[in-house]
Amino acid sequence: MRLSRSILVVLVLMVILGASAIIYIKNSNNNTYKPGIWPEADQAVAQAQYIYNQTKERGVDFKSGPCLSNALIPGWVLDLSHSPREAVDNLPENQCRAYLEGTAKHFIEMDLQGNLLRVK
Secondary structure, three states, X not given: XXXXXXXXXXXXXXHHHHHHHHHHHXXXXXXXXXXXXXXXHHHHHHXXXXXXXXXXXXXXXXXXXXXXXXXXXXXXXXXXXXXXXXXXXXXHHHOOHHHHHOOOOXXXXXXXXXXXXXXX
């Protein structure tokens, strides 16, 4: 059976549009944390808030946007940064070594006041 050229063009366009929609949805979900969707991320966020509060109570200086934990939960780190980001936030010494080296695949990023910025 031979398809007409116009039917073939429509099918190809449908595949392209479908793939584009899937990629858009996947990328937009990676940048927005929604509680209750990803239990592991929920656990990491709760632990991040706990670690942040404990560290703040000890009087640690957050000005440089330090890494607060290279082992938040298995595979996750907790990094602080300014909002908006500053050059100091991009220095390797202020980033989580486990994430930079690839031993952790996910991170929680909070601002210096403990507000959640990113979950990835």
